[in-house]
Amino acid sequence: MNPMTLRTLLFLLPVLAFLSPARAEPVQLKALAIDQAYARATAPGQDVGVVYLTVENAGKSGDRLVSASSPAARQVTLHSTRMAQGMSSMHRQEAFDVPAGGTLQLHPDGLHLMLEGLKAPLHEGDRISVTLRFEKSGEVSVPVAVRGLDASMDMGSMHHDMH
């Protein structure tokens, strides 16, 4: 590699890092760091979406995620997914615990935020925002990247009539 190419590369590296959506900084709210927030793209006609994220609690006391909202949806609810007799179903939760020194992890197959009454379909590459409200730490708005349909398990096969 000639020195000119190397210099060009070194110049471009910070730019590329900045452009990469995977390198989004965690959002800090007091002792909580909210990270890896993403939603799944929706199929035409589908008016519900799903959001996953992690909340790391560096503090000495536990907190609870008690509600969420988004300009992209009529309402956002807290859900858990359960398997029973080979069928997965979703159940509404009052709150998600964020243990002291621990991590709340939302993921396919487990806890998630449900976007209900989507105002527009979610397309891969879109960015929406979700506001999270914690019992003690207060509220914060986090950017949520929309990933493709294969970014998580097939939520489309789930029963949404269990709410």
Ligand SMILES: [Cu+2]
């Ligand atoms: Cu759900």
